Amino acid sequence: MTAKKIKSIPVNSMGTDFGEGVAIEKISFQDFGTVEIEKATQSHREDSHSFFLLEEGSVSIEIDFQEYTIKSPSIIYMHPNQVHRILAFDNVTVSSWSISNENLNPVYLTLLEDITPTKPLLLEKETFSVISEAVALSIKFTEQKKNKLYHSLLKDSCNVLVALVASHYVEQSTSTDKLSRFDSVTKAFKKLLERNYTITKRPASYAEELNISTPYLNECVRNTTGHSVSHHIQQRVVLEAKRLLFHSDKSVKEIATELGYDDYPYFSRLFTKVTGMTALAFRNKNLD
Structure with missing residues (x-):
């Protein structure tokens, strides 16, 4: 039910x-x-x-x-x-x-x-x-x-x-004193991402905040996680979109705006790219 x-x-x-x-x-x-x-x-x-x-x-x-x-x-x-x-x-x-x-x-x-x-x-x-x-x-x-x-x-x-x-x-996790430079940068990036994912979408903005170059930020994050900075930004945004699609009646356009996308078609394409289905398909699938 x-x-x-x-x-x-x-x-x-x-x-x-x-x-x-x-x-x-x-x-x-x-x-x-x-x-x-x-x-x-x-x-x-x-x-x-x-x-x-x-x-x-x-x-x-x-x-x-x-x-x-x-x-x-x-x-x-x-x-x-x-x-x-x-x-x-x-x-x-x-x-x-x-x-x-x-x-x-x-x-x-x-x-x-x-x-x-x-x-x-x-x-x-x-x-x-x-x-x-x-x-x-x-x-x-x-x-x-x-x-x-x-x-x-x-x-x-x-x-x-x-x-x-x-x-x-x-x-249960790696102790701080054992973290490599890559690990430390990745943790700092993820902390910033959690606070700013609705307003900051560009990897360069996160690199600037961390006082490092964008290529170096990507190198650290990819080395630690196997994925690029853009991948993590998109995954975090889509997770919040999934939460709102499944647990609320907000329209896809309202959700896009809440997550910082004035360009609704772009948000729709991004969701489809990341999940393999449209936002409405995701919502309808979870209504079954």
């Missing part, structure tokens, strides 16, 4: 009972009502950096057209840009925490941008124990509403949780 389309992709806001820009809670899906379940199973984004510690049960989730079946104990980090929805769940208990850019330690924000997008991580017993104990303490802080430093307690404890998870993800 296809989910009902809406004009734009919904953005779920973090709870406001915990202090501005920070939320920490423990949830049992068995306690969910119809409204909460419908909200979780509808495609949406979060308005913050969100983390989910699966303590019990299993859950199937779709993240940007990729399906994952997650079993406890596992952790997953969700960047605000990512569109996701719950497909199925069984006997689930999850602890979650969310934090806005303003409250997030800048060092951790940089780490999160570097590791996005992430996949769910199955946790070893010792790692799960450390994170779950930290979560339990943080949840106790949410009960200290009369404390004059209430928001600071939540903000700091949430940053600790972020650090624990981010460090675990970083362990």
Whole structure:
């Protein structure tokens, strides 16, 4: 059954009972009502950096057209840009925490941008124990509403949780001190691309921002990823187009404009070139 389309992709806001820009809670899906379940199973984004510690049960989730079946104990980090929805769940208990850019330690924000997008991580017993104990303490802080430093307690404890998870993800990837010059340039480019893909489409503009030549930027990116700078720009734009085509009722022309293309026919040709089908064909295919 296809989910009902809406004009734009919904953005779920973090709870406001915990202090501005920070939320920490423990949830049992068995306690969910119809409204909460419908909200979780509808495609949406979060308005913050969100983390989910699966303590019990299993859950199937779709993240940007990729399906994952997650079993406890596992952790997953969700960047605000990512569109996701719950497909199925069984006997689930999850602890979650969310934090806005303003409250997030800048060092951790940089780490999160570097590791996005992430996949769910199955946790070893010792790692799960450390994170779950930290979560339990943080949840106790949410009960200290009369404390004059209430928001600071939540903000700091949430940053600790972020650090624990981010460090675990970083362990799975190449450490920074082992990165080659090509790797470093590619990471810097991808970070710029994530911020600017709707307004900057020329490889030369990214090279200029990084204070290097366009050929050298292409050499670094191609050496690291096997693809050109233009390829990555196009893929990022098309991913967002797919999200909007699948999860919203915006017209192709509206989507083209939102993604920075005043030349609608050009955007249509680009989408077809990258995906092998027209934007309307993609939308209709996913309505089946």
